[in-house]
Amino acid sequence: MPRNRADKNQDGGALRLLMSYVFADKPRFIKTLLLVVVATAFDVLGPMLSKIFIDDFIVPGHYPLWPIVGIVALFIFAVVVGTLLKYQQSMRFLDMALNAVLDIRKRVFQHVLSLPMSFFDYARTGQLVSRITNDTESIKDIYVQFLSNVLSNIILLLGILVAMAILDLQLMLIALLLLPTVVGLIYVYQRFSVKVVSESRQLRSDINATVSESISGMAVIQATNQQQAKTAQFDGINNRYYSTRLKAVTVGSLLLRPAINFLSILVLASIVWFFGLKVVQGVAEIGVLYAYLNYLGRFTEPLVEITQRFSLYQQAIVAGNRVYELLQEPSANTQQGHGGAIAKGQLSISQLQFAYQPNKPVLDNINVEIEAGAFYAVVGHTGSGKSTLLSLLLNFYQPQSGAILIDAKALGDYSHDSLRQGIGFIPQEPFILASSIFDNIDMGRHLTPQAVERAAKQAHLHDVIMAMTEGYQTELGEGGLRLSTGQRQQLIIARALAGSPKILLLDEATANVDSETEQVVQRALSQLHRQVTMIVVAHRLSTIRNADRILVLDKGHLIEQGNHEQLMTLEHGRYRAMYELQQQAQKVAQAEA
Template sequence: MTELNSNESVDSSGSFRLLMSYVFADRPLFIKALLLVVIATGLDVLGPILGKVFIDRFIMPDDYPLWPIVGIISAFIITTVLGTFLQYQQTLKFINIALKAVLDIRKRVFSHVLKLPMAFFDKARTGQLVSRITNDTESIKDIYVQFLANVLSNVILLIGILTAMAILNIQLMLIALLLLPIVGGLIFIYQHFSGKIVAKSRQLRSDINATISESIAGMSVIQATNQQQPKLAQFNEINQGYYQTRLQTIKIASFLLRPAINLLSIIILVGVVWVFGRQVVEGVAQIGVLYAYLNYLGRFTEPLAEITQRFSLYQQAMVAGDRVYKLLQEPALVQFPNHGAAIEHGKLTVRDLSFGYHQDQYVLKKININIQSGDFYAIVGHTGSGKSTLLSLLLNFYQPQHGKIFIDDHLLPSFDHDTLRNGIGFIAQEPFILSSTIYENIDMGRSLGQQAVEQAAREAHLDEVIQQMPDGYQTQLGEGGLRLSTGQRQQLIIARALAGSPKILLLDEATANVDSETEQVVQKALNRLRGKVTMIVVAHRLSTISHADNILVLDKGELVEQGNHRELMRLKSGVYRSMYELQRQERKLAQLQA
C-alpha cells in the first residue's frame, strides 16, 4: 500500500474549516447571495397566503369585484416571476463562490505537490495524484453549489413556511414541526452507514485512474510480455469493486432519504385532511386556511427531502475534501533561512554523509568528498552501490540522516529553490520532454531569450539538427519528444541544462541509452565545459570517464576507492580495475562476434 492508499484517519474538522473558509473568502459576494435567498424565499412564501385571501374573500362569498381580483392576481404573478429571477441570481452567486473555491484549491494543491520531497513520489501512484488534483477538487464544488446553496435556501424556506403556518394556525404548524427531528434522525443514520462506503468508493476511483495511467505508460511492456489479460483482470476487479460501493450508497440513499420523507409527509397529510377537513365541514375553520396549509405542507416536505437528498452529495464532497486536505498536510521540503548568496564557484564538500530510504537500511555510509570548482569527477560502481542516490542528495531531493553537504562553504539546504536550480544543472538518464516546442523545452519557463537558447543548442551540438526542421526552434515535439531520436532527446536535455549557465553539472548515466556516435557528440559537448563548470558524472561505461580528474568508486554504499584512471588501474585487486577490464573484454568479444 502506498501513502495515498492508506486509510489513516483524517482530521475532518480541518478539511471542513478549509472548505468553509472559501465561503467567507469573498464576504460581500456571500452576503449578496444570502440576501437574495431571503428575499426570494419571502416572495415564495407569499404565494399560498395570496391564494388563501383569494379563496376566503372572493370564492367562498361568491363575490368577484374586478380591481381587487386584478390586484391579487397581479401580486401573485409579480411575486412568482420576481422570486424565480432572484433564485436564478442566487444560483449564479453560489456557482461563482464554488468555481473560485475549486480554482484556488486546485492551484493550491498542485503548488503543494510541486514542493513535496522526492520521498513522497517514491511511494505515490501517478493516477491517484491526478485523481486528487482533478476529480476530488471538482467534487468539492458540490459542497457549495449542490449542498450549501440548497441547504441554506431550503432552511430559510422552512423558517418562512413555519412562520406562515404559525400565522394561519399554530396547531397545524406544530404538526409540521414534528417532521424535523425525524428527518435529523434519518440524516444521522444515513451518514453512519454510508460514510465508510463513500470513502472506499472514492479510493477505488483513484485506483482505477492509477491502473489506467500505469497501463498506458507501460503498454509496450504489457504487450511484449503478454500481460493484457492479467491487467484486464486487475482492472475489472477494481472496477467491479467501485460499482458495488456506488450501488451500496445508492441503495442506502434510496431507502433513507427521499422515499422515507415522502412516506412521512403522506401520513401527516392524510391526518391533517381528516382532522382539519372535518373542522372546515363543521364551519370551525376556513377552507382558505386548509388550502394554504396543504400548500405549505407540500412545500415543507419538499425542502426536507431536498436537504436529505443533498446529504448524499455532501458526504461524497466531504470525503473528497478529506483526501485533498490530507494531501495538503504532507510535509513540504524543509527550507533553511536563505543566506542570500548565489552559487558562484561550484565547490562541493560532502562530510560524513550517511543516508537510507529506510532508517535501518543505509544506502550510503560515511561518504567524504571534496570537489573544487571546475573539477571533473566521475562516480562508478556496481548496480545498487548508491551512485544515483548520491546525485539525488546533491540535488537536495532527500535529506541525509547523518552528515552534511556544502556548496561554496554554505549548507546545501540554505540555498533557496530558485538559487539551487539555477546553480545546478541535471541531466537524467531518461530524458523528460515536454509536449511543446524545442524552444520551450530548452527555456523551461526561465525567460532566457532566443540567443541563450540557441547558444545552448550549439554547445550540445543540436543546433544544426534544429535548423533543418521546418519550424526550427518552434517545432512541436509531441508527447515524449517523438519527433526526435533517442540521441537527439538526450542532446536536448543537455542543451536545457547548459542554457541556465550552471556552476555545477550533474549527469546520471547520460550516455547509457545512446549509440556510439551520439556518445561522442555528448563527450565533445562536455569536454568544452571542462574547467568552466564543476561536473559530476555517474557512468556505466568506464571508457567515457577515463579522463576525469578524479573517479569515486562506490561499493555497497561505501567509498572504497578514489583517484584518476591511472592511479586506480595500478590497484591490482581494485574494484575499478576489475570493472574496467571486464568491460574491455566485453568490447573485444562484441567486436569478434561482429
C-alpha cells in the same frame, strides 16, 4: 463503527477549507443570502393569496372586480419576481463555487510542485491527478448543490412554518413533527454512508492510477504479454468500485426520498384528520385547508432536497478530506538559506551518512574533496548508492549525518533558487515538454535566444535544430517524439548548460544512447572540462576514462578512488574488474557482428 479522533480532526480541517471560501467575500455572501430570503418571501406568498381568494371570494360567491384583479396581479407578480430572484441566487452560488474550485485546484497543484522528492517515491501519479481534478470538482457540489439548495430550502421551510403558524398554529405543530425525524434519518444515513463513500473515492483514484500506469507502460505491457493480467487487475478494482457505489445508492434509496415521502403521507393524513375535526366543530375554512395542503407539499419537498443533497455533501466532505490531507503534506524547504550564488563550484563531502529506511544505510561515511572545474566520475554496481549521492547533492533529501559544502558553505546555507541556478542536472531518462525546442531549453527561465543557442551549440545540437523547418520553434510533441533518443539527451544537456551552472551532475546520461551519440556527449563534456565542476554517474566506463578522479561505490561504501590509470594498477580492484568485463563484452559483440 465510530471514527477515530484523527478522522474527525481531518473532517474539521476539510470543513474549514471548504467554508473559508464561503466567507471569503462576506458582503457578496450576505447579498446572496438576502436574495434567498426575498425570493422565499415571494414564493410563500402565493398560497396565502390563494387562501384569501377562496375564503373571501369563492366561498361567499362575492366577486368584486378590482380586489380580484389586485389579488391575481399580486399573485403573478410574486411568481415572476420569485423566479427571477431564484435564478439570480443560483448564478451567484455557481460563481462562488467555480471561483472556489479554481483557487483550490491552483493551491493543490502549487503545493504538489513544492513537495519534496521523497513524497513522490511512494505517490502514484493517477491518484494525485484524481485529487487535483476529480476531488476538487466534487468540492464544487458543496456550493452549488448543497449550500445553495440547503440554505434556500431551510429558509423556505422557515417561511412556510411562519405562514402555517399565521393560518393555524395547531396544524403547523403537526407538520413540525417531520423535522426531528428527518434529522434522525440524516444522522443514520451519515453513519452508514461515510465509510462507503470514502472507499468509493479511493477506488476511483485507484482506477485513474491503474489507467495512467497502463497507458504510460503500454510498450512493456504488450511486449511481456501482460494485457490479460492488467485487464484482470482493472476489472477487480472496477468491480469493487461498482459494489461500493451500489451500497451508497442503496443506503440513499432507503433512507432519503422514500422515507421522507412515507412520513409526509402520515403527516398529510394527520392534517386531514385534524381538519375534519375542525369542520365538525364548524371552525374550519376551506381556503386554510387548501393553503395548508399546498404548503405541506412545499414543506416535504425541501426536506427531500436537503436529505438528497446531504449525500452530495458527504461526497464533498470526503473529497475535501483527501484534498486537505494532500495540502497537509510538508513542503520541501525552499527558503532554507540566504546565501548568494554559487561562485566556483568547489565541493566537499565529509562523513556523509544516508538511509531511506532506518538501519539500512544507502551511503555510509562518504568523504570526498572536489576542486572547482574538476571532472569526477562515480561508478559501481546497481544499488551501490550512485544516484542517491546525486540526489543529496541536489538537496532532494537530507542526510542523517555528515556535511555537504559548496564553496566552503553548507548546502542548507544556499537558497533554493541559488542551488537550482548553480547546479545543472542531466537525468538518465530525459523529460521533454510537449512544446517547442526553445521552450524545452529555456524551461521558463526567460533566457535570451543567444543563451539558448549557445547552450545548443555546447551540446552539439544546434546544426540538427537548424536543419528543421521551424528551427528553435519546432514543436516536439509529447515526449519529444520528433527527436531521436540521442538528440533528446543532447537537448537535456543543452537545457542544463543554458543556465550557466557551476556544477553539472549527470546520472548515466549515455546509458540509453548509441555509440555515435555517446561520442558527441563525450566531446561536449571534454569541452566543459575545467569550466564546470562535473560529477558523472557512469555505466559505460569507457566514457569516463579521462576523468580527474573516479569514485567506486559498493553497497554505500567508497572502496576505491583515483584516475583510470591508478585504478587499473590495482590487481584485484573492483574498477579494474568492471572495466575488463565491459571490454571483453564489447569485443564479443564486435566479433559476433
